[in-house]
Amino acid sequence: MRITYVQFGEVDIDGSLVASHSSVSEDIVMVNNGCLCCTVRGDLVKMLLELVKKKRDKFDHIVIETTGLANPAPVIETFCMDELVSRHVKLDGVVTLVDAKHAMQHLNEVKPRFVVNEAVEQVAYADRIILNKIDLVTETELEVLTNRIKHINGMAQIKLAKFGSVDMDFVLGVGGYDLERIDSQVQVDSSCSPSHHREAGHEHHNHHHDHVHDSTVSSVSIVYEGTLDLDEVDDWLERLIEEKGEDLYRMKGVLSINGSDQRYVFQGVHSTLDGCPGSTWGPDEKRINKLVFIGRNLDETTLRKGFRGCLV
C-alpha cells in the first residue's frame, strides 16, 4: 500500500519517525505555518492539488496528521466544500487518537467564551477513535472516559489500544462520508442517550461557572419504527441546517420513506448535506429509522419533535 503522509505542525519530528519506522512506501509533506484554524484550508487545498497533479499514480491514500491542538472542522470542510479538491480526492474518515491517561483532563478543560475545546472537537468529528495507553489507567477510569467519549460522539467506533496498535483496516478505508456505508455505520447504541450520561455524573460540571463549556457538544440519537414523508424530511433537515448549521457537526441517518422499498440514507457536515436511496428493505424487516446528530447545544426535544413531524 502506498501512503502519502502530511503533517501540519511546527517541527518535523513525527515525519522523520514515520519515515524511519515505516514498511510502506511513503511520501512525507510538511505544512508548517502558524495558526491552523485560520490558514489551514488554503494551504491544504494547494498541497492536495499539487499532490494530485504531480504524484497521482504514486499513492493510494493521503494521511493528514494535524497537531494535537488543531480544530478538525476546517480540514474536513475543505474536502466537502472545495470543488476542485472534492473532484480529485475523497475524505475517507477522521481518526482520533485519544490518550486515555490525559484525555479527561483536556476534555474537561474550561475555555473562555467562544474558544473551542480542541480535545472535544477532535472527539466529536471522529469516525474512528483509538483509545490508547489503556495500560496506564484503571478499568473504572477507562469506563468513565469511554462513556464521556460516547456522550460527545455516539457514532464513532472505538477501539482500545496500547502503543497505538490497531489493524490498518480500522484507520484506512473507513468510509465515514460514504453514503453506501451509512447503513452499517448508524448502529445506535442506546447507552449513548444523554440521560444515561447525565447519570454518569458529568453534567453537574456546568453549574459552577459562567463559561461556555464544550461539554455542550453531544450526540442525540433517534431510533423509531415507522415511515416518513420524504418532502417533510427534506423540509425539516433544510430548516435544521439553516437554523443550526454551525452547531451541527455531523449527522447521519437511515430512513424509512413512505411508498419506497429502499432505505433513504443521508449524511452531513454543518451545512453540507448528502442523501440518496440506499439498499432495499427485506420483506419482513422492521422499518426502523435511525438518526444520529452530533453538535453543540443540541436540543434533543426539538430534534425529536421535528422528526415526529415527518412521520406519516
Ligand SMILES: Nc1nc2c(ncn2[C@@H]2O[C@H](COP(=O)(O)OP(=O)(O)OP(=O)(O)O)[C@@H](O)[C@H]2O)c(=O)[nH]1
Ligand atoms: N505505557 C504506554 N506508553 C505509551 C503508549 N503509547 C505511547 N506511549 C508512550 O508515550 C510517549 C509519548 O508518546 P505519544 O503520547 O504517542 O506522543 P505523540 O502522539 O507522538 O505526540 P504528538 O504527536 O505531539 O501529539 C512515548 O514515550 C510513547 O512510547 C501506550 O499505549 N502505553
